[in-house]
Amino acid sequence: MxxxxxxxxxxxxxxxxxNLFFEVxxxxxxxxxxxxxxxxxxxLYEDVWAQPSDEFTVSIAGSVDVSGVPADDRNLALRAARLLAQRAGYDGGVHLDIRxxxxxxxxxxxxxxxAAAALxxxxxxxxxxxxxxELQRLAARLGADVPFALMGGTAVGTGRGDQLNPALAKGRFDWVIVPSDVGLSTPEVxxxxxxxxxRTGGALAPRDIGVARAPAVDPGVLQALRAGDPVALAERVRNDLQAAALSLRPELRDALELGEHSGALVGMISGSGPTLAFLAADPESALELQVTLSAGGLTALHVHGPVTGARVMGN
Structure with missing residues (x-):
């Protein structure tokens, strides 16, 4: 009703x-x-405004190329709105304005x-x-990363990434991210x-995965986060999807090398890519790295974490 x-x-x-660490x-x-x-x-945030409507509709704009984002029922935010309406017995609609x-x-x-913002x-x-x-349970039905976007902060995800446990992270970690004009399909990666x-006879898989244990986050990553130590974190970050992403997009190697030779503690592919993430020692180092990468013709953005999850803002 x-x-x-x-x-x-x-x-x-x-x-x-x-993804500071990603074992597959x-x-x-x-x-x-x-x-x-x-x-x-x-x-680096997404903004969603929800307002009354008789139907479920969405409009999409922003500072990034949104031409590939569906504006129909394939849109994850619209699916989130419909799922909540079904769960709550709400028979109206909503218009979502996504930036x-x-x-x-x-x-x-x-x-x-x-999707988290829409919920x-x-x-x-x-x-x-x-x-x-209940919002977390609905989020898990929508995709592995949606529950974390609700939670925010720092967390360990297992299973398909949606079984979350908060992780303590002291202080602030500064990153410079380099987006790509062309995305990568997660299933393809x-x-x-x-x-x-x-092809490599399992050389790209941890030796005991699937034999003695399920995937697990390196304890050294969690220790570095608790200590607020970016140098120690840089020694432990890992992304099992990176080899596949670089194989599909080999030109990303040049940007990775540029960042790592320009003051980054470490550079890595973010998730399934192709966005690159460079960890800096502090805000000043991040700014210097951002300037260097921008001078090299790359789009570079300085961000920091951890930050809070989806939250209502003043209009």
Missing amino acids: TAPLAADRVHVRAPGKL GGVQADGYHDVASAYQAVS KYVPVAGGMGGGSAD VACDALWGTDVGTG YEHLDLLRK
């Missing part, structure tokens, strides 16, 4: 994420992979942030008040990783 609306228009902001297990019978990830939410700043298909979870915005707009736990592992 349709209840009186709790608000006329709701603005929610949700963060993009970086073997492909399962259902075609998916078990993973272990250390997520950190960073200060995107996280690279599209860039491995930073922009679409997942949109929070519609919950506030409709006054459904289903609670944080996973498929290519499986192919590379077959």
